[in-house]
Amino acid sequence: MRLYGHEIDPKTLPGHVGIIMDGNGRWAKAKGLSRSAGHEAGFRALDRLLNANKEIGVKVLTFYAFSTENWKRPAIEVKFLMAMAKKVIVEYLDTLMANDIRFVMTGTFEGLSSDLRDMIQGAMERSRHCKSYILNMAFNYGGRKEIIDAVRRIAADSAEKKLKPDTIDDKKFAEYLYSPGIPDPDLIIRTSGELRLSNFLLWESAYSELWFTKKLWPDFHPKDFCKAIFDFQHRKRRFGKV
Ligand code: IPE
Ligand code: IPE
Numbered sequence: 001m002r003l004y005g006h007e008i009d010p011k012t013l014p015g016h017v018g019i020i021m022d023g024n025g026r027w028a029k030a031k032g033l034s035r036s037a038g039h040e041a042g043f044r045a046l047d048r049l050l051n052a053n054k055e056i057g058v059k060v061l062t063f064y065a066f067s068t069e070n071w072k073r074p075a076i077e078v079k080f081l082m083a084m085a086k087k088v089i090v091e092y093l094d095t096l097m098a099n100d101i102r103f104v105m106t107g108t109f110e111g112l113s114s115d116l117r118d119m120i121q122g123a124m125e126r127s128r129h130c131k132s133y134i135l136n137m138a139f140n141y142g143g144r145k146e147i148i149d150a151v152r153r154i155a156a157d158s159a160e161k162k163l164k165p166d167t168i169d170d171k172k173f174a175e176y177l178y179s180p181g182i183p184d185p186d187l188i189i190r191t192s193g194e195l196r197l198s199n200f201l202l203w204e205s206a207y208s209e210l211w212f213t214k215k216l217w218p219d220f221h222p223k224d225f226c227k228a229i230f231d232f233q234h235r236k237r238r239f240g241k242v
């Protein structure tokens with residue numbers, strides 16, 4: 001089917017797309033706006049994509065919204081991003097549920113205020129029954145932290161004899177990650193021209209196809225998303241085989 005100018009095969013859609021939404025600050029700077037205004041424009045780009053995805057049909061979308069390293073930003077920006085997270089949950093959850101989108105957070109609650117934590121948990125509970133799509137927010141997320149947290153829980157379960165070390169394999173290990181049950185991303189998109197993962201889904205991205213664009217996140221349009229899917233559908237994934 002033709003979607004946003006690209007010929008997309010609905011049978012081979014990526015089941016899970018991870019998106020590193022980068023470039024809000026540069027977008028704002030280029031327009032003489034505050035970084036906060038850039039983040040607000042970034043949210044509008046996310047909303048635009050979710051709306052378009054009702055037609056495109058990717059089941060799981062993970063958005064990288066705040067990394068464990070982003071705490072190192074100026075306090076005023078961190079404060080704005082935390083306030084924005086609350087505002088988005090309050091104002092957006094009903095829209096998500098009306099579209100049968102389940103809200104999931106992948107990340108750690110460490111360092112978050114108790115009211116934000118409660119709001120996130122509440123949003124996950126309230127939308128648990130939604131089955132068509134998953135909106136997975138990588139918030140307060142770091143790939144290394146996720147792996148370390150898994151290792152700690154594995155070590156604790158081993159010490160308590162709930163887990164035998166020789167039964168730990170890929171599948172078992174993944175059960176200890178933040179969002180077990182969510183499939184690995186087939187495709188990872190990063191905007192803003194940077195060619196790196198910045199600690200995003202390190203374990204889960206082992207065989208993900210990577211797609212980069214110089215466009216800044218607030219300028220990212222569903223047609224760019226469809227181009228990424230089109231390119232994805234023309235790649236040859238071998239998974240180590242011949
Ligand atoms: C991405 O945009 C959003 C977050 C990391 C929260 P940036 O804020 O990193 O924008 P640039 O990279 O400074 O342009
Ligand atoms: C990655 O963007 C994190 C998010 C999009 C939330 P950054 O802007 O934090 O990454 P670096 O610093 O350029 O690697």
Ligand code: MG
Nearest residue numbers: 022023024025
């Ligand atoms: Mg950035």
